[in-house]
Amino acid sequence: MTDGVTTSEMMTVAAARMLRNGAVCFVGIGLPSTAANLARLTHAPDAVLIYESGPIGAKPSVLPLSIGDGELAETADTVVSTPEIFRYWLQGGRIDVGFLGAAQIDRFANLNTTTIGPYNSPRVRLPGAGGAPEIAALAKEVLIILNHDRRAFVDKLDFVTTAGFLDGHDGRARAGLPGKGPAAVITDLGILRPDPESKELVVTDLHPGVRPDQVRERTGWDVRFANDLRTTEPPRAHELEVLRELLRRTAEAHGMTA
Amino acid sequence: MATICTISEAIRDLLHDGDVVAMEGFTHLIPHAAAHEVMRQGRRDLTLVRMTPDLIYDQLIGMGCARKLVFSWGGNPGVGSLHRFRDAIERCWPRPLALEERSHADLANAYVAGASGLPFAVLRGYAGSDMPEHTGSIKFISCPFTGERLAAVPAIRPDVTVIHAQKADRRGNVLLWGIIGVQKEAVLAARRAVVTVEEIVDDLESPPNACVLPHWTVTAVCPVPFGAHPSYAHGYYDRDNRFYTAWDSISRDRETFTAWMQRHVLETRDNVEYRRILSEDGFGGGVP
Numbered sequence: 001m002t003d004g005v006t007t008s009e010m011m012t013v014a015a016a017r018m019l020r021n022g023a024v025c026f027v028g029i030g031l032p033s034t035a036a037n038l039a040r041l042t043h044a045p046d047a048v049l050i051y052e053s054g055p056i057g058a059k060p061s062v063l064p065l066s067i068g069d070g071e072l073a074e075t076a077d078t079v080v081s082t083p084e085i086f087r088y089w090l091q092g093g094r095i096d097v098g099f100l101g102a103a104q105i106d107r108f109a110n111l112n113t114t115t116i117g118p119y120n121s122p123r124v125r126l127p128g129a130g131g132a133p134e135i136a137a138l139a140k141e142v143l144i145i146l147n148h149d150r151r152a153f154v155d156k157l158d159f160v161t162t163a164g165f166l167d168g169h170d171g172r173a174r175a176g177l178p179g180k181g182p183a184a185v186i187t188d189l190g191i192l193r194p195d196p197e198s199k200e201l202v203v204t205d206l207h208p209g210v211r212p213d214q215v216r217e218r219t220g221w222d223v224r225f226a227n228d229l230r231t232t233e234p235p236r237a238h239e240l241e242v243l244r245e246l247l248r249r250t251a252e253a254h255g256m257t258a
Numbered sequence: 259m260a261t262i263c264t265i266s267e268a269i270r271d272l273l274h275d276g277d278v279v280a281m282e283g284f285t286h287l288i289p290h291a292a293a294h295e296v297m298r299q300g301r302r303d304l305t306l307v308r309m310t311p312d313l314i315y316d317q318l319i320g321m322g323c324a325r326k327l328v329f330s331w332g333g334n335p336g337v338g339s340l341h342r343f344r345d346a347i348e349r350c351w352p353r354p355l356a357l358e359e360r361s362h363a364d365l366a367n368a369y370v371a372g373a374s375g376l377p378f379a380v381l382r383g384y385a386g387s388d389m390p391e392h393t394g395s396i397k398f399i400s401c402p403f404t405g406e407r408l409a410a411v412p413a414i415r416p417d418v419t420v421i422h423a424q425k426a427d428r429r430g431n432v433l434l435w436g437i438i439g440v441q442k443e444a445v446l447a448a449r450r451a452v453v454t455v456e457e458i459v460d461d462l463e464s465p466p467n468a469c470v471l472p473h474w475t476v477t478a479v480c481p482v483p484f485g486a487h488p489s490y491a492h493g494y495y496d497r498d499n500r501f502y503t504a505w506d507s508i509s510r511d512r513e514t515f516t517a518w519m520q521r522h523v524l525e526t527r528d529n530v531e532y533r534r535i536l537s538e539d540g541f542g543g544g545v546p
Contacts, residue, residue, distance in 0.1 A: 029335070052362060053284045053437045065336030065499055068285030068437045070492050081469075082284055082309070082439045083370045086363040091382055110386075114359075119392050125347045127333035127340075130310075133387045134363035163386025175386040176407050254499050 005235055007188040010207045012038060012243060013235040015099075015145045015186040023096040024048040026089075026135050029067045031145045032099035034246075035186075037063060041242050050089060052131040054079045062253040063246065086131070090138050098139030098179075100132055102146050102162070104154050107200050107221050108171070109144065109164030109182040111136070112157040119159060132162040141183040148187035154220040165199035172199075189215050190232065192223075200224065207232045260430025260453075260476040265485075266528065268452045268478035269295045276325075277417040280307040280369075280448065281314060284439030285335055286492060288314050289422040291485035291529040292454050297321045298524060307414055309365050309440065313488065313505050316340040317523075319355060320515055326356040328414070330365050337502050341509040351512065359393050364411045369440045371413035372447025383409040419448035422486045423471075424493060425462055426455045430473035433462045436492030438469050445471055454482040456494050482529050488541075501541050 015035035021044040027036045040047050049058045053068035057077030064072050073079045103126050104112040117123035136142050146152055164182050165171050172181050185192040191205040203215055204226045212225055281289050293314045306315055307328040312335055318324055320342030332343045346355040367379035390396040399410045421441045423434035432453050445451040458481050464470055488501035509515045526532045
């Protein structure tokens with residue numbers, strides 16, 4: 001990456017730009033939370049951030065380490081119970097964007113957060129579903145952010161925890177999934193979007209300085225590239241400044257080194 | 259009518275070997291001190307229910323108290339894996355752990371069904387997921403009005419629910435605020451409920467719509483200041499993020515974990531002693 005911008009910063013900035021101002025966003029912890037808060041602190045001051053622990057309209061000044069930090073409750077418009085979050089707000093159809101991370105993803109943006117290896121004798125036991133299956137089913141659209149490597153971008157998932165486009169085409173409609181599904185997958189190399197017909201993920205954007213062969217090397221399937229492959233606009237000075245300041249405040253508040 | 263007693267008495271009288279036990283608290287108000295008492299008293303063969311089995315269940319699982327786990331997300335929030343949880347599933351240590359794995363939306367609805375006296379909950383869930391293939395209790399039904407295919411999941415009806423709250427009054431009415439998670443539903447779904455609190459006061463001074471559990475819905479109320487450490491109690495103390503990070507290395511291997519549990523939990527008499535040992539290790543431990 002150019003000018004001292006890290007690949008991680010580029011990924012977060014690119015993901016933040018995807019969240020439009022005013023959108024009601026159901027936020028996962030970690031990278032999605034960083035990107036959603038960067039959006040809120042830059043171009044999307046009216047984005048409404050909802051966390052599954054209950055805060056609606058959270059405006060944290062430092063990033064939460066857990067999904068239920070006190071900072072989220074103190075800065076929210078209201079805090080409701082967890083059943084209410086999932087019943088009225090998510091299932092009730094009030095979420096525009098579900099913002100998720102994942103351990104593994106396949107070419108149709110299905111996600112695995114359950115096991116590596118067989119379910120009953122896993123090589124690695126991952127945390128499990130959390131809120132993801134229903135968030136990805138019911139949000140009007142889904143954004144996914146994760147680091148791009150062969151352990152994550154696999155040809156076949158050992159376990160489909162959360163449906164993306166299943167086996168592609170009209171797979172979502174056949175399974176009875178209400179939302180439109182993943183709109184974009186943002187990584188440290190670029191952005192992938194579903195093909196309008198097949199729903200297979202296609203690389204549409206590469207971050208500055210990233211070559212297609214680097215993406216091929218780090219993807220576990222024969223990944224396709226868009227004909228009009230674009231280059232992501234590098235982080236603007238303001239975006240970088242706000243992101244770095246947010247991470248600095250967070251590290252200070254949590255007693256860590258940035 | 260709630261009895262006000264020590265947590266040691268409450269666990270002795272109300273939580274038995276083989277019980278279905280829910281300890282709730284969504285990253286906030288996690289009843290750690292109560293779980294330590296369950297380990298001190300050596301309870302076995304528990305079916306543990308919890309949406310997010312974080313450090314509290316990592317400890318109970320590693321100490322061999324659990325036969326089965328009903329859960330939806332098992333990790334150390336903001337840090338990484340739960341090593342005792344993983345060791346139990348990947349290598350059956352210290353004993354095999356049966357799993358009933360569900361999603362957050364499912365368990366939240368299942369607690370509501372339990373509190374409502376219904377046998378099951380209905381939700382728009384699990385479509386396209388592999389989870390129903392591996393969790394036999396997830397079924398699908400057709401809506402009798404529209405024909406829509408919906409998930410049906412069994413209600414959660416714990417023998418005992420254990421939660422931590424900020425305050426109770428002298429009759430045992432309980433007040434909690436901040437991130438309240440599923441605690442109210444978990445208490446109302448249970449046959450018996452044990453609530454540890456930061457303090458007992460003369461008057462709760464609660465506004466009309468506050469989350470109050472009336473004393474007659476709670477079996478025992480136990481004053482345990484700092485009983486949620488290393489999680490937090492809104493208005494009392496912050497989350498001890500350093501402890502969550504330290505837990506990663508404490509719990510990573512079996513010997514270190516067992517020695518830590520021996521010294522901090524099994525060999526301490528109560529939460530006051532536990533906190534004293536913890537402060538010798540350099541953790542806040544909530545020591546005032």
